[in-house]
Amino acid sequence: xxxxxxxxxxxxxxxxxxxxxxxQQGQLFWGKRLGMDxxxxxxGGVKRHESTEAAMYRELHEETGxxxxxxxxxxxxxxxxxxxxxxxxxxxNSSPRCIGQKQIWYLLRLIGHxxxxxxxxxxxxxxxxxxxxxxxxxxxxxxAFKRGVYKxxxxxxxHLLQRT
Numbered sequence: 462x463x464x465x466x467x468x469x470x471x472x473x474x475x476x477x478x479x480x481x482x483x484x485q486q487g488q489l490f491w492g493k494r495l496g497m498d499x500x501x502x503x504x505g506g507v508k509r510h511e512s513t514e515a516a517m518y519r520e521l522h523e524e525t526g527x528x529x530x531x532x533x534x535x536x537x538x539x540x541x542x543x544x545x546x547x548x549x550x551x552x553x554n555s556s557p558r559c560i561g562q563k564q565i566w567y568l569l570r571l572i573g574h575x576x577x578x579x580x581x582x583x584x585x586x587x588x589x590x591x592x593x594x595x596x597x598x599x600x601x602x603x604x605a606f607k608r609g610v611y612k613x614x615x616x617x618x619x620h621l622l623q624r625t
Contacts, residue, residue, distance in 0.1 A: 467482075467506060467557075468507050468508060471560065473557065473559055473560035474532050474559070474561050475559045475562050475563070476506065476507040476562075477506055477507060477563065477565075478504060478505060478507060478516045478517045478567060479504040479564045479565075479566045479567070480502055480504065480521055480524075480566075480567050480601060481502050481568050481569070481615070482503070482516055482521075482525070482532065483535075484575070486602070487596055488593035488594060489594055489595075489598075491599060491602075492524065492580075492587065493591060494587065495588060495591035499537070500599075500602055501603055501607070503525055503588075505520035505587075512602055513565040514567075517567045522582060523583045523587070524581075527577055528577075532572060532573070533569065533572050534545060534567060534568075534569055535568040535569060535570055535618075535622065536618065537566060538565055538614055538617050540565075542563070542614055543560050543610070543621055544564075544606060544607055544610040545561040545606070546559070546560060546561050547579060568618040568622065579588060597622040599611050600612045
């Protein structure tokens with residue numbers, strides 16, 4: 462069950478983790494949002510008093526069904542990467558008001574078999590499909606307001622993939 466108590470900082474950014482999962486060929490897991498024609502990496506909020514690593518493993522399992530034994534952590538971004546939400550997505554009556562997300566990005570390698578992916582592993586799936594795509598393809602395919610943060614994250618994480 463997702464935590465409804467958002468972890469929002471004083472500037473209005475919700476703490477979040479994003480997860481780029483690569484296969485042995487360096488392609489990335491790309492999830493299709495449930496009932497939509499929208500694609501993104503697994504991601505989700507960091508609960509209060511939860512480390513970003515713990516949040517990453519929780520979200521990994523909730524959204525993909527993968528467990529720690531199915532993946533190898535290659536690394537993470539050095540700090541928070543932020544994006545603002547378009548005005549139409551900002552909930553005006555919520556307190557505290559969330560104007561965007563700040564994310565720590567993790568790069569994982571799938572070391573188990575891809576049959577371990579189970580999009581229905583929790584009661585409320587985020588995705589109803591997935592595929593492997595080229596490393597830089599998400600920058601062009603993700604919703605426009607996330608493109609900058611995707612480019613910054615993949616640029617920072619790319620060297621980790623090159624070392625393995």
